Amino acid sequence: ARRNTVRDIARLKGQRPIVSLTAYTAPMANWLDDHVDFLLVGDSLDMVLYGFESTTGMTLDIMIEHTKAVMRGAKQAMVVIDLPFGTYEESPEVAFHNAARAIKETGCTAVKLEGGVEMADTIRYLTERKVAVLAHIGLKPQAVNVMGGYVAQGRTEDSWAPILEDARAIQEAGAFAVVIEGVTEPLAQKITEELDIPTIGIGAGKYCDGQILVTEDMLGMFPGNPKFVKRYAEMGKMIDQAVGQYAEEVKSRDFPGTEHTYAMKEKK
Ligand code: KIV
Numbered sequence: 001a002r003r004n005t006v007r008d009i010a011r012l013k014g015q016r017p018i019v020s021l022t023a024y025t026a027p028m029a030n031w032l033d034d035h036v037d038f039l040l041v042g043d044s045l046d047m048v049l050y051g052f053e054s055t056t057g058m059t060l061d062i063m064i065e066h067t068k069a070v071m072r073g074a075k076q077a078m079v080v081i082d083l084p085f086g087t088y089e090e091s092p093e094v095a096f097h098n099a100a101r102a103i104k105e106t107g108c109t110a111v112k113l114e115g116g117v118e119m120a121d122t123i124r125y126l127t128e129r130k131v132a133v134l135a136h137i138g139l140k141p142q143a144v145n146v147m148g149g150y151v152a153q154g155r156t157e158d159s160w161a162p163i164l165e166d167a168r169a170i171q172e173a174g175a176f177a178v179v180i181e182g183v184t185e186p187l188a189q190k191i192t193e194e195l196d197i198p199t200i201g202i203g204a205g206k207y208c209d210g211q212i213l214v215t216e217d218m219l220g221m222f223p224g225n226p227k228f229v230k231r232y233a234e235m236g237k238m239i240d241q242a243v244g245q246y247a248e249e250v251k252s253r254d255f256p257g258t259e260h261t262y263a264m265k266e267k268k
Pocket residue numbers: 022040041042043044045082179181202212213214
């Protein structure tokens with residue numbers, strides 16, 4: 001099958017909800033590939049894979065290696081690389097330099113960056129220079145230190161205006177779609193109705209044009225349970241059970257059995 005493009009994603013708005021998940025490795029990308037329209041190599045891997053407390057420490061080099069792995073694992077899904085904190089905020093030129101490097105070295109289709117009005121010039125600079133951009137507004141996890149935590153946005157009506165301005169600005173600047181994170185359902189609905197480009201929600205209610213979750217969150221493989229995560233499996237518990245049984249069988253010598261053991265060859 002050919003890989004989805006930004007046009008395939010855009011066309012889904014108003015047709016059916018867009019399905020997306022994060023992926024960081026080739027095998028996971030391969031498992032998800034049949035089910036998703038696009039995969040995001042999210043900088044959430046800083047927390048989920050590398051055990052840090054926020055996403056602010058991630059480097060472009062590490063993002064690129066994981067994106068190469070995801071590209072090898074997924075054949076059908078469009079793949080988007082998250083630009084990590086510090087690689088795009090300084091200037092449109094710096095953003096282009098890093099985005100172009102990410103696209104060239106990985107072969108993925110698009111970059112994602114966090115920000116609205118303040119990033120509009122950068123998004124325009126990138127899209128005019130052939131870089132497809134997925135925007136990310138509402139709760140911006142890379143801003144955790146200035147926010148002082150992960151705080152849901154748009155919970156009072158007088159807080160809507162700047163987020164609506166962000167949505168308009170990133171569309172006007174040329175983003176092909178936008179992730180809306182951690183905002184109330186009516187605000188996400190209003191943005192979805194106003195914009196021509198697809199909105200991809202995470203913790204943004206059911207009216208977005210699509211949904212994304214961190215795969216390890218929805219599989220129950222990552223501790224903590226934010227309100228917006230539905231756990232579709234308890235893989236952490238499955239791992240605990242399986243590894244506990246392995247440890248017991250090693251100690252009791254029930255593992256390995258004869259079926260896991262090489263026999264001597266018969267002498268001719
Ligand atoms: O880093 C990430 O995984 C993300 C999504 C959850 C949108 O930015």
